[in-house]
Amino acid sequence: MKHVIKAILLIGAMASGMTAFATFPARALVEIDVNKGNVEPLPIAITDFLSGDAMGAEIAGIVAADLQRSGLFAPIDKGAFIEKISNPDVAPRFDDWKVINAQALVTGRVSQEADGRLKAEFRLWDTFAGQQLAGEQFFANKTNSRRIAHIIADAIYERLTGEKGYFDTRVVFIDESGAKTARKKRLAIMDQDGANVRYLSDGRSMAMTPRFSPTRQEITYMSYESGQPQVYLLQIETGQRELVGNFPGMTFAPRFSPDGQKVIMSLLRDDGNSNVFSMDLRSRTTTRLTNSSAIDTSPSYSPDGSKVVFTSDRGGQPQIYVMGADGSGQTRVSFGGGSYSTPVWSPRGDLIAFTKQSGGQFQIGVMKTDGSGERILSTGFQQEGPTWAPNGRVVMFFRDQPGGGGPKLYSVDLTGRNEQAIPTSGFASDPAWSPLLD
């Protein structure tokens, strides 16, 4: 993934009449308050980008799909459009867009440079205020056309919600195939919308629980490759693999520290219990963080690296505990009815996502880091494994439905609204969201 070069487009064609209109806007600039309990999706018109080929329509389609899946936008059917955009550098006829209730309008152009690179530019308009809200252009390798569309969708999302986008991201997951009694489990990676699937292991040995490095094109995961479950690192681009540490027993449940320099994981003790360790990837030194005669697993760092949340059954059943990154001050934070596991600290630092088992159901939920304010986002027969979008607004997880034959991926908004199935060709589990790409 090479960088996509970006530049800000200024509006050069704002007519003087428009300026006057903009000075006295009939209404506040269009925006979406994502923190409201029930957001009405914003009607937005996304016109096909001008191009000499099909790419213009393709990019507009990807942008529209991203925005629609977020649940915050309602792209308007192209068939309703009145104005045909012939020059995206000049202001559109706002009345034509207001009449179809398009509160925001996206126009753009994509072309090929002499050196073969793609040039894509877009403008975002507030139709009721009659103003350009954003305008940018990007240059990228031709194979990155989908990425350009995701970057444009992120720019639109950010301008209209005030939050960082999450569309230019990838998801690493486990592709599952074969009978449940002998399931084949392969590492796989795809764009967050399910496109560009690539397999990272051949399935000869079971792989599971992959997690992205926050700083490099690298994942950590667990595999039965050596016969014993052990934690590995994998460079995504080169395919280079490496065992993490040299431990006698099973290592599992790995995650990176926020600076990417450590892996935190569980190590099986000889007595059959599991404790949490961290390993510095440069010095190779390991540090024991827990020492209980219980199962301590699924550790996850807070985004500032100062704390770790984990699962322990030291109290009799799995519950969520928080401790300092040095293992100090281990404190239980989950107290609702049922058991809690797979805690994952939000990238914003304010919430912990978890899996809760209660009343024969599995729930995905979030709580504040002291355990208060628990909210359930999704309930099902069998579901687990939340992972956060890098902006902390969306959680992805996997669900197995009775009679469904295997797990599939879903995402849900932090408000519990807008559950979406993530398309995968086969069964899929253990999703882990990447940071925003560079």
Next chain:
Amino acid sequence: MRRIAKFATNPVVVALVASLAIAGCASKKTPNNAADLGLGGGAGAATPGSSQDFTVNVGDRIFFDTDSSSVRADAQGILSRQAQWLNQYRQYAIVVEGHADERGTREYNLALGARRAAATRDYLISQGVASNRLKTISYGKERPVAVCDDISCWSQNRRAVTTLSGAGS
């Protein structure tokens, strides 16, 4: 046919299991009995000391309560018989596999499977099996033997299986 897995741990019905295996009635979906372990052929009378003998006549697995790794009273008898057999046939190395049902999350169940395997290993050691013959591995909830969406399967999947390797199998 899943039931056969349980019956196989009960000597009273061993003859029945064996005859089913001979008759070719053993379902391919039932990897728990001797025939499906590739030990079939003339399974009528397992050769004493063979791994088929161990699986069919001793019982290669025990079951656990939900979220528990305590060796139940009904499992202690099976493990005692396993230990007796293993102490008689010392040519085998032993791997105890720990498993969990699907009603838990992946990483916790890996740890739970490991704790079940260790509890089983420790019981065998307490019955005189040399610790240097024993290894453990956890499969968590990744290798169920019974597939359905209710308790009849989950109870069969919460198990520790004593598998034989090394010479003589």
